[in-house]
Amino acid sequence: MTHILLLGSGGQVGWELQRSLAVLGRVTALDHDSTQHCGDFANPEGVRETVRALRPDVIVNAAAHTAVDKAEGEPELARLLNATTPGVLAEEAARSGAWLVHYSTDYVFDGSGSRPWTEADVPAPLSVYGATKLEGEQLIEASGCRHLILRTSWVYAARGGNFAKTMLRLGSERERLTVIDDQWGAPTGADLLADVTAHAIRHLQARPEDGGLYHCVAGGETNWHSYAKYVLAQAQQAPAAIKIKATEVAPVPTSAFPTPARRPHNSRLDTRQLQATFGLQLPPWQQGVARMLAEIL
Numbered sequence: 001m002t003h004i005l006l007l008g009s010g011g012q013v014g015w016e017l018q019r020s021l022a023v024l025g026r027v028t029a030l031d032h033d034s035t036q037h038c039g040d041f042a043n044p045e046g047v048r049e050t051v052r053a054l055r056p057d058v059i060v061n062a063a064a065h066t067a068v069d070k071a072e073g074e075p076e077l078a079r080l081l082n083a084t085t086p087g088v089l090a091e092e093a094a095r096s097g098a099w100l101v102h103y104s105t106d107y108v109f110d111g112s113g114s115r116p117w118t119e120a121d122v123p124a125p126l127s128v129y130g131a132t133k134l135e136g137e138q139l140i141e142a143s144g145c146r147h148l149i150l151r152t153s154w155v156y157a158a159r160g161g162n163f164a165k166t167m168l169r170l171g172s173e174r175e176r177l178t179v180i181d182d183q184w185g186a187p188t189g190a191d192l193l194a195d196v197t198a199h200a201i202r203h204l205q206a207r208p209e210d211g212g213l214y215h216c217v218a219g220g221e222t223n224w225h226s227y228a229k230y231v232l233a234q235a236q237q238a239p240a241a242i243k244i245k246a247t248e249v250a251p252v253p254t255s256a257f258p259t260p261a262r263r264p265h266n267s268r269l270d271t272r273q274l275q276a277t278f279g280l281q282l283p284p285w286q287q288g289v290a291r292m293l294a295e296i297l
């Protein structure tokens with residue numbers, strides 16, 4: 001029976017993975033404070049010992065430093081969590097022959113142009129988060145381990161913190177919101193990512209040559225402003241679990257909403273390679289967002 005070690009099991013993606021991976025075999029799920037098995041990514045050697053002790057067939061890493069603005073002020077910690085420890089996981093996977101599944105981000109790109117980025121495009125991150133995530137990818141690729149890296153964007157889930165939930169909170173507190181309308185991408189459900197991951201692991205067990213780096217986001221595109229409007233409109237139509245106070249959602253350019261980290265204008269990711277290789281069709285982003293809102297409202 002396949003033994004899967006899931007790291008970061010309490011995060012948005014990790015939580016959904018617990019459900020999706022269960023059908024594939026035995027899952028050992030560890031989170032940040034799983035002291036018993038030492039799952040703290042700030043301690044790479046502890047994580048190495050954990051992997052050696054558990055001897056998984058597949059390591060799925062959903063742990064990361066995802067606080068994009070905070071990472072600008074703590075680059076060493078971001079690097080440990082997003083690069084050094086994933087690099088250790090890759091070394092251990094190479095040593096034992098295990099598969100490593102890992103997640104990366106649209107923020108590895110500089111956001112120039114308007115064409116969706118392909119896997120062949122050259123990354124040029126604008127932020128500490130993006131740079132450390134890119135270094136994580138590179139360490140995994142250089143290790144020679146069997147791996148699957150899914151680059152995704154704008155992840156949301158019913159559980160955990162995300163942009164959609166921030167908009168619901170702000171929309172219930174304020175009459176006017178200002179939201180950037182010149183950063184483009186696709187909101188992607190953690191449940192979709194988890195289901196794609198399970199499907200891909202099964203596929204790779206039969207066709208290991210298909211491992212590598214792929215872009216995985218929901219279909220279509222939007223910007224943060226249109227996404228916020230969509231979320232608030234759905235909430236207003238829902239049977240009153242939340243009272244939306246906001247009457248105006250003003251579109252603003254990036255320059256009018258300064259943040260510590262720079263973010264890409266063009267976060268569109270081209271998913272054709274993933275869909276063709278794994279025989280998948282990715283649903284439009286609105287479908288998953290509506291499902292998530294129906295769950296939480």
Ligand SMILES: NC(=O)C1=CN([C@@H]2O[C@H](COP(=O)(O)OP(=O)(O)OC[C@H]3O[C@@H](n4cnc5c(N)ncnc54)[C@H](OP(=O)(O)O)[C@@H]3O)[C@@H](O)[C@H]2O)C=CC1
Pocket residue numbers: 008009010011012013014031032033039040041042061062063064065066081102103104105106133151152153154155156160161
């Ligand atoms: N969120 C997004 O919009 C996007 C995410 N991604 C990538 O997808 C993956 C999953 O992201 P997502 O689920 O949204 O992230 P979350 O922030 O929801 O979850 C991150 C997980 O990492 C854990 N973690 C944090 N610090 C440590 C640590 N020191 N040791 C061990 N675990 C730790 C957290 O545990 P705890 O909560 O206990 O601290 C949490 O379980 C990441 O690789 C991320 O870079 C890619 C694109 C977009």
Ligand SMILES: Cc1cn([C@H]2C[C@H](O)[C@@H](COP(=O)(O)OP(=O)(O)O[C@H]3O[C@@H](C)C(=O)[C@@H](O)[C@H]3O)O2)c(=O)[nH]c1=O
Pocket residue numbers: 066067068069104105106107152153154155162163166170177178179180183224257259263
């Ligand atoms: C709260 C808020 C944000 N914004 C803008 C700022 C930013 O450009 C955009 C999104 O802000 P957030 O801080 O919620 O999201 P951010 O942390 O940038 O989200 C990113 O997280 C990491 C982990 C990823 O990998 C990315 O794919 C992406 O999902 O919305 C507004 O315009 N108005 C607002 O009121």
